[in-house]
Amino acid sequence: xxxxxxxxxxxxxxxxxxxxxxxxxxxxxxxxxxxxxxxxxxxxxxxxxxxxxxxxxxxxxxxxxxxxxxxxxxxxxxxxxxxxxxxxxxxxxxxxxxxxxxxxxxxxxxxxxxxxxxxxxxxxxxxxxxxxxxxxxxxxxxxxxxxxxxxxxxxxxxxxxxxxxxxxxxxxxxxxxxxxxxxxxxxxxxxxxxxxxxxxxxxxxxxxxxxxxxxxxxxxxxxxxxxxxxxxxxxxxxxxxxxxxxxxxxxxxxxxxxxxxxxxxxxxxxxxxxxxxxxxxxxxxxxxxxxxxxxxxxxxxxxxxxxxxx
Amino acid sequence: xxxxxxxxxxxxxxxxxxxxxxxxxxxxxxxxxxxxxxxxxxxxxxxxxxxxxxxxxxxxxxxxxxxxxxxxxxxxxxxxxxxxxxxxxxxxxxxxxxxxxxxxxxxxxxxxxxxxxxxxxxxxxxxxxxxxxxxxxxxxxxxxxxxxxxxxxxxxxxxxxxxxxxxxxxxxxxxxxxxxxxxxxxxxxxxxxxxxxxxxxxxxxxxxxxxxxxxxxxxxxxxxxxxxxxxxxxxxxxxxxxxxxxxxxxxxxxxxxxxxxxxxxxxxxxxxxxxxxxxxxxxxxxxxxxxxxxxxxxxxxxxxxxxxxxxxxxxxxxxxxxxxxxxxxxxxxxxxxxxxxxxxxxxxxxxxxxxxxxxxxxxxxxxxxxxxxxxxxxxxxxxxxxxxxxxxxxxxxxxxxxxxxxxxxxxxxxxxxxxxxxxxxxxxxxxxxxxxxxxxxxxxxxxxxxxxxxxxx
Numbered sequence: 001x002x003x004x005x006x007x008x009x010x011x012x013x014x015x016x017x018x019x020x021x022x023x024x025x026x027x028x029x030x031x032x033x034x035x036x037x038x039x040x041x042x043x044x045x046x047x048x049x050x051x052x053x054x055x056x057x058x059x060x061x062x063x064x065x066x067x068x069x070x071x072x073x074x075x076x077x078x079x080x081x082x083x084x085x086x087x088x089x090x091x092x093x094x095x096x097x098x099x100x101x102x103x104x105x106x107x108x109x110x111x112x113x114x115x116x117x118x119x120x121x122x123x124x125x126x127x128x129x130x131x132x133x134x135x136x137x138x139x140x141x142x143x144x145x146x147x148x149x150x151x152x153x154x155x156x157x158x159x160x161x162x163x164x165x166x167x168x169x170x171x172x173x174x175x176x177x178x179x180x181x182x183x184x185x186x187x188x189x190x191x192x193x194x195x196x197x198x199x200x201x202x203x204x205x206x207x208x209x210x211x212x213x214x215x216x217x218x219x220x221x222x223x224x225x226x227x228x229x230x231x232x233x234x235x236x237x238x239x240x241x242x243x244x245x246x247x248x249x250x251x252x253x254x255x256x257x258x259x260x261x262x263x264x265x266x267x268x269x270x271x272x273x274x275x276x277x278x279x280x281x282x283x284x285x286x287x288x289x290x291x292x293x294x295x296x297x298x299x300x301x302x303x304x305x306x307x308x309x310x
Numbered sequence: 311x312x313x314x315x316x317x318x319x320x321x322x323x324x325x326x327x328x329x330x331x332x333x334x335x336x337x338x339x340x341x342x343x344x345x346x347x348x349x350x351x352x353x354x355x356x357x358x359x360x361x362x363x364x365x366x367x368x369x370x371x372x373x374x375x376x377x378x379x380x381x382x383x384x385x386x387x388x389x390x391x392x393x394x395x396x397x398x399x400x401x402x403x404x405x406x407x408x409x410x411x412x413x414x415x416x417x418x419x420x421x422x423x424x425x426x427x428x429x430x431x432x433x434x435x436x437x438x439x440x441x442x443x444x445x446x447x448x449x450x451x452x453x454x455x456x457x458x459x460x461x462x463x464x465x466x467x468x469x470x471x472x473x474x475x476x477x478x479x480x481x482x483x484x485x486x487x488x489x490x491x492x493x494x495x496x497x498x499x500x501x502x503x504x505x506x507x508x509x510x511x512x513x514x515x516x517x518x519x520x521x522x523x524x525x526x527x528x529x530x531x532x533x534x535x536x537x538x539x540x541x542x543x544x545x546x547x548x549x550x551x552x553x554x555x556x557x558x559x560x561x562x563x564x565x566x567x568x569x570x571x572x573x574x575x576x577x578x579x580x581x582x583x584x585x586x587x588x589x590x591x592x593x594x595x596x597x598x599x600x601x602x603x604x605x606x607x608x609x610x611x612x613x614x615x616x617x618x619x620x621x622x623x624x625x626x627x628x629x630x631x632x633x634x635x636x637x638x639x640x641x642x643x644x645x646x647x648x649x650x651x652x653x654x655x656x657x658x659x660x661x662x663x664x665x666x667x668x669x670x671x672x673x674x675x676x677x678x679x680x681x682x683x684x685x686x687x688x689x690x691x692x693x694x695x696x697x698x699x700x701x702x703x704x705x706x707x708x709x710x711x712x713x714x715x716x717x718x719x720x721x722x723x724x725x726x727x728x729x730x731x732x733x734x735x736x737x738x739x740x741x742x743x744x745x746x747x748x749x750x751x752x753x754x755x756x757x758x759x760x761x762x763x764x765x766x767x
Contacts, residue, residue: 003629004628004629004630004631004641004642004643004644004645005629005630005641005664005666006630006641006642006643007630007641007666008641008726008728008729008732009636009637009638009639009640009641009713009715009718009728010636010637010638010715010718010719010728011630011632011636011637011639011641011659011663011664012321012322012473012636012637012663012715012719013667013718013719013721013724014319014719014720014722016677016720016721016722017722017723017724018670018673018722018723020722021673021675021722071670071671074670076673114671115670115671115673116671116672116673116674116723117671247673247674247675247676248673248674252674252676252679252687253676300687301679301685301686301687302685303558303684303685303686303706303707303710304316304545304549304555304683304684304685304710305545305555305556305557305558305560305684305710306558306685306707306710307557307558307559
């Protein structure tokens with residue numbers, strides 16, 4: 001008789017793993033990557049690849065130095081790297097992007113205990129650091145390659161604020177042929193990725209819908225110009241679909257997710273209307289990340305048949 | 311009817327044996343019958359080594375109110391009464407009977423005289439029947455309802471939501487008459503006004519069989535329930551059939567419900583009509599290591615190995631062997647463990663199904679919260695347990711957990727959430743015991759102090 005394994009039930013597990021979830025996120029990001037290469041050229045691929053590699057390297061080296069088990073195969077560092085690259089213009093010097101990678105992985109992720117322990121989104125903090133350190137390079141938006149039909153290299157948000165574009169340019173905004181950071185411009189590709197993630201049940205659509213919906217609503221209430229078109233431009237879709245839905249830094253319950261999405265939408269609308277449009281999405285999500293523990297506490301599910309003892 | 315459904319998970323069904331009518335296995339050379347095949351006090355042996363016994367003869371008396379008598383499942387000689395290791399890790403007395411291969415029924419078997427509620431409950435107790443769906447709770451205790459008017463609905467559990475297991479399916483298909491007779495008894499003696507048979511909708515053949523049966527009766531309805539695991543969990547089934555919620559620490563009757571498994575009910579009806587107590591079980595034998603999966607009629611006490619042998623042995627090396635289904639079943643260290651009263655299936659899993667996944671860090675995806683039918687937060691319970699924070703565990707209602715396994719099933723990080731919750735329950739129990747002991751010690755000290763003062767005065 002050979003040895004039998006004795007373990008606690010259940011003896012059947014689903015096929016879902018952290019790695020498969022992260023792979024699905026990468027698949028969902030790929031249309032936007034392809035779009036960025038088409039719009040801004042091959043340098044996008046270089047930036048994305050280098051950024052992902054740097055994030056993986058940072059995690060690997062840190063874990064080796066700290067004598068921790070190496071977890072790079074869960075692909076979460078790759079996701080962070082790709083998202084960071086998506087947040088910079090295609091003209092960004094590589095070394096500056098690498099600084100963002102180090103900040104994201106070492107300072108935000110690993111110093112707080114690695115995957116599952118960071119209290120804010122690593123990619124967004126990396127972006128903020130790059131934004132303030134290299135403001136000129138971070139806001140130097142290149143014109144799309146082969147700019148025959150493209151809008152000028154100013155971002156649509158800036159143009160909307162200036163009142164110089166409207167619905168006639170919506171088509172170009174939707175397919176992303178305009179200035180911006182490399183992953184944010186093509187709304188069509190981002191929405192495609194979002195639908196894929198929802199279909200694969202990696203994320204629920206609550207946060208993206210609440211975020212974008214409330215952002216449009218509040219922008220309209222605040223009297224912002226062209227709130228609907230604005231929703232498809234800037235980093236809103238990238239943020240709402242891929243950043244705000246990060247498991248670790250978003251609430252657990254559906255009600256919590258709704259509150260989180262609405263909060264992000266309100267903050268973004270306020271910043272876009274009353275302050276600078278640059279970084280509105282980033283700061284909104286980061287601020288809401290900070291209150292997630294409180295939202296989780298307030299929206300904890302009520303146990304079925306639970307009786308309070310005190 | 312309630313509109314909201316409880317959470318749960320979609321598990322693969324793997325009901326490979328659903329169409330296989332049970333086949334009787336040859337009488338094993340020996341059977342080893344444990345004295346505790348139920349929740350409650352172990353039964354007390356009433357025979358000694360060397361005694362001759364026949365099928366259906368009493369070999370152990372119930373050891374208390376919450377207990378159940380045990381009957382010989384083969385005819386032959388009592389070989390020994392000694393301790394055996396149970397799957398729980400505790401050791402337990404067991405009666406080993408050497409079979410003479412004759413299967414002579416005991417001459418003293420008579421159908422019990424049932425005339426009123428008391429004699430009905432006595433008969434249920436004497437039948438040796440316990441919760442055959444797996445729980446093993448003595449059925450007579452369950453049916454001992456103080457105030458019959460509390461019973462709003464009797465729910466017959468035919469959900470059978472565990473993968474692989476089809477023994478209840480076979481009861482509904484092959485023993486509908488016995489179920490009907492059982493329902494008749496419940497209607498007569500428990501004054502059950504409303505009888506609901508709850509079946510997962512993925513067993514249309516069972517739904518049809520039960521509907522055909524219900525047509526010939528009054529006050530019996532069949533509900534086809536969504537096939538979401540754990541539909542057969544008592545609290546889940548009550549909620550999905552009646553919309554009533556069983557409060558924490560209370561029993562189904564507090565929600566106006568009595569839940570009884572369909573096979574349990576059929577076994578009671580059989581005893582009351584024929585006088586033959588519970589001595590054999592239909593056991594689903596399946597799993598990726600079993601050559602010919604079957605539903606086997608096995609005498610209680612037959613070793614798992616004898617059932618596997620009857621099913622053509624193994625086609626692959628078994629790496630894990632279970633009592634029950636894969637979601638809540640208990641893994642055993644060898645195949646010498648016996649079929650018990652509450653054994654509805656035994657599974658032998660080949661290596662690919664027995665590999666233990668390596669747990670990785672929680673990514674706080676919330677899948678466990680979404681999956682928990684009782685709305686618990688398994689990941690939070692795990693975190694509180696890791697800090698040994700008993701108050702937090704109480705606040706999270708860790709004791710509500712029914713260990714259905716949904717959380718561990720869905721977890722992408724493969725964390726052992728059910729195992730941790732079991733440990734959390736243990737921690738709460740230990741803390742309760744410590745607090746109680748402390749309170750008793752203080753009371754005692756206060757008493758002694760008073761005595762001393764009185765003496766001093």
